[in-house]
Amino acid sequence: MKNVLHKETSPYLLQHKDNPVHWQPWSQETLDLAKREGKPILLSVGYAACHWCHVMAHESFEDDEVAALMNDLFINIKVDREERPDIDQIYQTSLSLLGEQGGWPLTMFLNSKGEPFWGGTYFPKQSGYGRPGFTDVLTAVSGIFKNEPEKVSKNRDALKAALKKMNSTPEGDRPKLTLEVLDRIADRYAQEADPEFGGIGSAPKFPQTYVLENIWRSYIRTGNEQLAEVVTKALIAMSQGGIYDHLGGGYARYSTDAAWMVPHFEKMLYDNAQILDLMLLVHAENKSDLLQARIYQTIGWLLREMTTDTGAFAATLDADSEGVEGKFYTWTQQQVNDILGDEGHQYSEIYGVREDGNWEDVNILHRLAYPNMLDPETEERLAHLSGLLFAEREKRVRPGLDDKVLTDWNGLMIASLAKAGMYFSEPDWIEKAEGAFTAITSLSMTDEGRLYHSYRQGQARHTGMLDDYANMARAGLVLFEATGKNFYLQRVQDWITILNTHFWADEGGYFLTADDAEALIVRTRNAFDNAVPAGNGTLIEVLAKLHYLTGEREPFEKATDIVRTFSAELGRNFFPLATFLNNFETLIEATQVIIVGRRDEPETLDLLAALNDFSLPARIVNILEATDDLPFDHPAKGKTRKDDKATAYICKGPVCSNPANNSHDLRSLLEEKS
Template sequence: MENLLGQETSPYLLQHQDNPVHWQPWSKETLALAKSEGKPILLSVGYAACHWCHVMAHESFEDPATAAVMNELFINIKVDREERPDIDQIYQSALALLGEQGGWPLTMFLNSSGEPFWGGTYFPPGNSYGRPGFTNVLQTVSDIFKNEPEKVTKNRDALKTALQQHNKGFDGDRPKLTLEVLDRIAARYAEEADPEYGGIGSAPKFPQTYVLETLWRSYLRTGNEGLAEIVIKALTVMSQGGIYDHLGGGFARYSTDARWLAPHFEKMLYDNAQILDLLLTVHHETKSELFEARIYETVDWLLREMVTDEGGFAATIDADSEGVEGKFYVWSRGDVTALLPDHASHFCEVYDISEEGNWEETNILNRLNYPDMQDVETEASLKECRDILFAARASRIPPGLDDKVLTDWNGLMITTLARAGDYFGEPRWIDAAETAFVAITTNSMETDGRLFHSYRLGRAQHSGVLDDYANMSRAGLALYEITGKAFYLERVQRWTGLLDKHFWDDTVGGYFYTADDAEALIVRTKNAHDNAVPAGNGVVLEVLAKLHLLTGERAPFEAATDMVRHFSAEIGRNFFPLATLLNNFETLVNARQIVVVGQRSDAQTLDLIAVLKDFSIPTRVVNVIDETEDLPFDHPAKGKTKQDGKPTVYVCTGPVCSAPANSAVAFRALLEEGQVHGPA
C-alpha cells in the first residue's frame, strides 16, 4: 500500500500526500480493501484551515513511528469535510450519539461497511489534555476489534439504529407554528445572550447569526428594544474584537474566549457571508458607521484575496503560517512603535497593544475597549496607521489559501454580495456576484442542471448536496430581484425541480441531504438543523416561499407547508438548532411583497425601490413588473395599475395590498404606516 492523496485536488488532502501514513481517499474500493484485509478503518476528517488538524498532523501523521502503527492496524482514510459534507455529517452525528462533542479533526473507527463503532476528535500523541494518547487509542481499538467483536457489534448496532432513527424525524405532537410562537422562541434565545460581553452563550463563542436574526426579526415584529440591543451589541463586539481582522478585513471563525478577543484565526467564506448578511439587515435601520465600515472592508478583503481565476470564491484561509497559529496577524509593541513612531502611543491605546501582550505574549489587534467610532479626524488618522501596518504585514509569509470553489458556500456569498451592492449602490459588487454565479453554472453544473459540490484544478467533483441547490437557488432569487434578469428565475425553477425529483422524501416530506442517485452511505440524512452553515431545509423554505410569491406557482407553497408540518415535531423537542427554518417560516406566512408596476430602468421606479434602503424588512420580496395582468388570478396585486401614468408601488401582505404610491414620499409613508422599522 501507499499514500494515494497526491491524486486528489483538495488542498487539505494534498497537505497529507507526503505523510508516511498510507492514506486512501474515500471510495468503494477502499472499503472493499478494508474487507479483504480484515482490518478496521480509521477515518480522519478535517479541512485545510483547521488549526487542530495541523497539530494532530504534525504530532502523529508525520511521525514515522505513529504512521507505522496506523498502517499495520488500520486502513486509513482521509476526507476533506468541505468536499464531502455528506460523509462528515453522518460521522459527526455518530460521535454526538457517543456523547462526545463534535469538531475537527474528526477521528472515527469504522468497519469495512463504513459503520462506526467508536471515535473522537483530536488525540494528543501521548496521554495529555485529559485525553488518551493516540498510539494507545490505536492499539486498544485494534485489540477490541480483533478480540472482542461482540463489543464492536454492540456499539455498531446501537449507533446505526440511532442514526437511522435520527434521520426519520421525530414523532409526537406537532405544535402549530405561528408568529407568536416565534416570538416566544426568540425570548428563550435571548436568555442565552451574554449581557457582559455580547453574543450568544459562553466560550468558545460562535457568531450564531441565525439565532441573532431570529432576535432581530422578533424585534421588528414586536418593537421589543431589548432584542435589538442584543443583536447590535453582538455585531459590535464581533466587529471590534480580535475575531475581526482590523488590517485586512474579514472575520475569523469563532472566538476561543468569552470576550471575543482571541479567535482561531482561520477565515471561512461561509462565516463572512453570514455575518455580512446580518450586518446589512441591521444597517438598514441603524445606519451604523461601524457596520458600514466592516461591510466595505470585508468586501474589499473578499474581492482582493478570495476570488479565483474562474471568478468564484475560494473556501478558506488557514489559521496557521510558518506552522504557528495566528503568526501572520499578531504584533509586538516594539514592531508597532517602529512603524508608527509619531502615532504609536495613541494607536496602541485604542487597539489594546501592550509590552506584555494581550494573547500568548503578543498582541491581537482589537477595539474592545474603544468600541464606539471616534470623530472623523481621529478615525482617519487610525486608518492611516492601519494602512502602514497592513503594508508591512504584506512582507510576512501568509497563511495558506484553500482555493477550491464550493457551490453551497458560493451561494451564500453571492446572495450577500449582491444584496450589499444593491444597498450601497456598488455595481461592481453586483458584477462580482453575477460573475461568481456564472462560474458555478459554467464549471460546477452539468448540462441537465445537476450541480457538483466542489471545483478545483479544472475538475468538478462530488454530487451536489441539498445545500448546494438551496444556497444557489437563494442566490439566483436575490440576483433576479435586483437585476430583473429572467435567466436567474428560470435557473432557480430548474434547480427546485431537481430537488423535488431527487431529494424530496415522498413518505413524510422534507428534503434529504443527498440525492437518490448519489453514492449510498450508511444512512441518508435529513434534518433542519443549522450547523456551521444554515440548514439546507431551512434555506429551501425561503426559496420556495419566494418562488411562490414571484411566480404564483402553487407547488412551491405546498412543498413549503409540507416541510413545516414535518419538521414542526422537532420544535417541542429542541428548537435551538432550527433558527433558519423558523426565520424563513415568517417569510412563508408573512412576507412583505413590494410590487412595483413599471419599467425597472425607469428613474422613478429606481426612486421607489431606493426607499427600501431605509427599512429593515427581512421578509421582503421585490417584484418589478410591467403589467399585473401576468400575475396569477389569486395574487393580491392582480389588476393593480399605474397611477397617473407613473411607476406605482403596492405593498402586499397575505391577501391584502396597500393603497398605491407613485412617489418616494408616498411609499415611505406607506411603510411607516405599516410599522416597518426604519432608521433609528
C-alpha cells in the same frame, strides 16, 4: 499499500500526500480493501484551514512510528469535510451520539461497511490535554476489534439505530407555528445572550448569525428594544473584537474566549457571507457607521483575497503561517512603534496593544475598550495608520489559501454580495456576484442542470447536495431581484425540479444527498443548522419566494410540507432550527413590494432607495412594467401606475396597500405596516 492522496485535488488532502501514513480516499474500493484485510477503518476528517488538524498531523501523521502503527492496524481514510459534508455530518452525529463533543479533526473508527463503533476528535501523540495518547488509542481500539467483537457490534448496532431514528420523520406532537410562537422562541434565544460581552453563549463563542437573525426578526415584529440590543451588542463586539481583522477585513471563524478578543484565526467564506447578510439587515434599521465600515472592508477582503481566477470564491484562509497559529495577524509593541512612530502610542491604546502582549506574548489588534466609532477625523487617521500596518503585513508569509470552489458556500456569498450591491448602490458588487454565479453554473453544472459540490484544478467533483441547490437557488432569487433577468428565476425553477425529482422524501422534506448519489450508511434528512444554514430551512424561503413571484402553488405546498415534517422537533430542541423558523415567517407573512415601472426609471430607483430605510427580513421585491403577468389571484393583479409614474404597492396576504409613486408616500406606507 501506499499513500495515494497525490491523486486528489483537495488542498487538505494534498497536505497529507507525503505523510508516511498509507492514506486512502473515501471510496467503495477502500471499504472493500478493509473487508479483505479484516482490519477496522480509521477515518480522519478535517479541512485545510484547521489549526488542530495541523497539530495532529505534525504530532502523529508525520511521525514514522505512529504511521507504522496506523498502517499495521488500520485501513486509513482521509476526508476533507468541506468536500464531503455528507460524510462529515454522519460521523459527527455518530460522535455526538457517543456523548462526545464534535469538531475537527474528527477521528472515527469504522468497520468495513463504514459503520462507526467509536471515535473522538483531536488526540495528542502522548497522553495530555486530559485526552489519551493517540498510540494508546490505536492499540486499544485494534485490540477490542480483534478480541472483543461483541463490544464492537453492540456499539455499532446502537449507533446505527440512533442514526436511523434521527434521520426518519420526527415523531410526536406538531405544534401549530404562529408568529406568537416565533416570538416566544426568540425570547428564549435571547436568554442565552451574554449580557457582558455580547453574542450567544460563552467561550468558545461562534457568530450564530441565524439565531441572531431570529431575535432581530422578533424585534422588528414586536418593537422590543431589548431584543435589538442583543443583536447590535453581538455585532459590535464581533466587529470591534479580535475576531475581526482590523487591517485586512473579514471575520475569523470563532472566538476562543468569551470577550471576542482571541480568534481561531482561520477565515471561512460561509461565516463572512452570513455575517454580511445580518449586518445588512441591521444596518437598514440603525444606519451604524461601524457596520457600514465593516461591510465595505469585508467585501474589500473578499474581492481582494478570496476571488479565484474563475470569478467564484475560494473556501478558506488558514489559521497558521510558518507553522504558527495567528503569526500573520499578530504584532509586538515594538513592531507597531517602528512603523507608526510617534503615533504608535495612541494607536496601541485604542487597539489594545501592550508591551507584554495581550495574547501569548504578542498582540491581537482589537477595539473592545473603544467599541464606539470616534470622531471622523480620528477615525480617518486611524485608518491611515492601519493602512501602514497592512502594507507591512503584506510582506509577511501569508496563511495558506484553500482555493477550491464550493457550490453551497458560493451561493451564500453571492446572495450577500448582491444584496449589499443593491443596498449600497454598488453595481460592481452585483456584477461580481453575477460573475461568481456564472462561474458556478459553467464549471460545476452538467448539461442536465445537475450541480457538483466542489471545483478545483479544472475538475468538478462530488455530486451536488441539498445545500448546493438550496443556497444557489437563494442566490439566484437575489440576483433576479437585483437585475430583473428572468434567466435567474428560470434557473431556480430548474433546480427546484431537480430537488423534487432526486432529493424529496415521500414522508416530507429533502434528503441531503440525491437518490442516485453514492450510498452511505444513512441518508441524512433534517432541518438542523450546522456551520451553515440547514438546506431544508433555506428552501422554505426559496420555495416561498417562488410561490409569491410566480403564483405557482406547488412551491408553497412543498414549503408547508417541510414545516409540517420537522415541526415536531420544536418540542425537543428548537435551538438548531433557527433558519427553519426564520423562513417560516417569510412563508406566512412575506412583505411583497410590487413596483409597477421600469428598472431604469428615476422614480423606480427612488422607491427602491426608500426601501433601504426599513429592515424587512421577509421582503420580496418584484419590479414589473405591468401586472398583467401576475397570477389571476395575486392581490396586485390589475394594479397600475399612478400619474404615469413608477408606483409601489405593499401586499401582505390577500391585501395590497394604496399606491405610492414617490419615496415619501412609500415610507409612510411602510411605517404604517410596521
